[in-house]
Amino acid sequence: MAHEHDHDEEHSELSETQLRVRALETILTEKGYVDPAALDLLIETYETKVGPRNGARVVAKAWSDPAYRAWLLEDANAAIASVGYAGRQGEHMVVLENTPKRHNMVVCTLCSCYPWPVLGLPPVWYKSAPYRSRVVLEPRGVLRDFGVELPAETEIRVWDSTSEVRYLVLPLRPEGSAGLSEDALAELVTRNSMIGTGLAKRPGEPA
Amino acid sequence: MTEGAHDMGGVRGYGKVVPEPNEPMFHAEWERRAFALTLAMAKPGEWNIDMSRAARENRPPEDYLAKSYYEIWLAGLEQLMAERGLVGRDELEAGRVLRPPPPFKDRLSPEDVAQVLYRGAPTGRAPNAPARFKAGDRVRARNIAPATHTRLPRYVRGHAGVVELVHGCHVFPDSNALGAGENPQWLYTVCFDGTELWGPGADPTLKVSVDAWDAYLEPA
Numbered sequence: 054m055a056h057e058h059d060h061d062e063e064h065s066e067l068s069e070t071q072l073r074v075r076a077l078e079t080i081l082t083e084k085g086y087v088d089p090a091a092l093d094l095l096i097e098t099y100e101t102k103v104g105p106r107n108g109a110r111v112v113a114k115a116w117s118d119p120a121y122r123a124w125l126l127e128d129a130n131a132a133i134a135s136v137g138y139a140g141r142q143g144e145h146m147v148v149l150e151n152t153p154k155r156h157n158m159v160v161c162t163l164c165s166c167y168p169w170p171v172l173g174l175p176p177v178w179y180k181s182a183p184y185r186s187r188v189v190l191e192p193r194g195v196l197r198d199f200g201v202e203l204p205a206e207t208e209i210r211v212w213d214s215t216s217e218v219r220y221l222v223l224p225l226r227p228e229g230s231a232g233l234s235e236d237a238l239a240e241l242v243t244r245n246s247m248i249g250t251g252l253a254k255r256p257g258e259p260a
Numbered sequence: 261m262t263e264g265a266h267d268m269g270g271v272r273g274y275g276k277v278v279p280e281p282n283e284p285m286f287h288a289e290w291e292r293r294a295f296a297l298t299l300a301m302a303k304p305g306e307w308n309i310d311m312s313r314a315a316r317e318n319r320p321p322e323d324y325l326a327k328s329y330y331e332i333w334l335a336g337l338e339q340l341m342a343e344r345g346l347v348g349r350d351e352l353e354a355g356r357v358l359r360p361p362p363p364f365k366d367r368l369s370p371e372d373v374a375q376v377l378y379r380g381a382p383t384g385r386a387p388n389a390p391a392r393f394k395a396g397d398r399v400r401a402r403n404i405a406p407a408t409h410t411r412l413p414r415y416v417r418g419h420a421g422v423v424e425l426v427h428g429c430h431v432f433p434d435s436n437a438l439g440a441g442e443n444p445q446w447l448y449t450v451c452f453d454g455t456e457l458w459g460p461g462a463d464p465t466l467k468v469s470v471d472a473w474d475a476y477l478e479p480a
Binding site: 068070071072073074075076077078079080081083084085086087088090091092093094095096098099100139140141142143144145147160162163164165173174176177178180181182183184185186187189190191192193195198199205206207208209210211212213214215216217218250 | 266267268269270271272273274275276277278279280283285286288289290292293294295296297299300301304305309313316317325329331334338346347351352355356357360361364367368369370372373374376377378379380381382383384411412413415425427430431433447449451457458462463465466467468469470471472473
């Protein structure tokens with residue numbers, strides 16, 4: 054889990070790994086195991102279609118519509134599927150509601166389990182040793198790494214994703230957001246607020 | 261494997277979490293291709309997600325910790341293919357095909373990608389017996405150290421907690437990873453006090469849960 058950034062393509066020569074993967078794809082294509090067009094589609098899906106904007110839409114809807122919020126907390130799979138998101142690495146969704154008394158954080162200490170249909174692929178830090186090792190032990194220290202300080206009395210509830218159940222945090226609706234449309238609310242929902250390493254933005258707050 | 265470096269919860273010394281500016285999804289073209297090859301090869305390779313995880317984590321700690329995330333994926337993929345004779349280690353080293361492929365069932369076609377991703381691979385199964393525990397029950401994570409793949413993290417073993425959610429029966433990774441069958445079991449979210457896991461110096465406001473299959477638990 055080291056040197057995540059040493060293989061940048063900006064290096065003038067192709068890395069050994071680049072050459073190895075290129076050869077591997079050729080071997081697998083020649084043997085007939087993979088169709089390169091399917092590979093392109095897989096990459097395109099996660100680079101352009103599936104990402105945290107999906108989750109933000111779910112959260113904004115829950116903030117706007119009490120019946121939807123109740124459904125989301127009761128049966129997350131059905132409520133999330135109703136807005137069009139489902140599938141791989143989100144087959145068994147549970148939504149965790151933050152309250153003024155309780156702040157939820159999600160991790161996978163064993164690997165990198167993460168709710169793809171609503172958040173896309175996880176960022177490097179989520180998969181990194183510092184986050185995976187420390188959030189179950191010193192979550193407030195991790196929150197400080199993200200510039201977040203919570204009241205000392207707030208319960209910190211950490212969910213380790215050790216099964217195929219995937220967790221999405223429903224962050225607190227920010228102050229000053231009354232009357233905003235769902236689209237405007239979705240703009241306030243940061244990716245990190247849906248993992249628990251951040252809070253939703255207040256209206257007018259920079260990204 | 262049980263004592264692998266992947267089981268990181270509560271280990272000190274890895275330092276601060278450092279979010280990356282702009283957070284590129286992939287950091288090189290090879291990461292894109294390694295990601296897609298790994299997803300696509302599950303079809304002709306016929307392995308399951310637990311076998312994939314076992315292949316990634318089953319390596320010496322110094323190797324696991326020295327590799328980047330997608331280097332681990334790549335190493336796992338190469339191992340799964342080599343074990344099944346789909347691509348030999350000699351072919352990986354030569355960088356070219358040295359022998360024709362063994363018969364295989366199917367490959368992922370571009371037409372199927374959207375549907376395969378949308379369907380996913382649910383692990384819920386019909387219950388074969390009533391649940392042993394209900395929400396609110398006190399349970400203890402068994403103190404076990406399997407030599408093969410498990411999803412019970414070291415940091416909860418031997419500790420007592422409370423059942424918070426009952427998820428139904430799910431495929432049991434410990435046997436599924438070995439190709440020994442799905443052996444579906446009741447799955448629970450079990451919540452532990454921070455002080456139970458880390459002692460009296462722990463953050464008093466901390467609670468940590470894991471998802472635990474029936475075989476990981478005993479009444480407390």
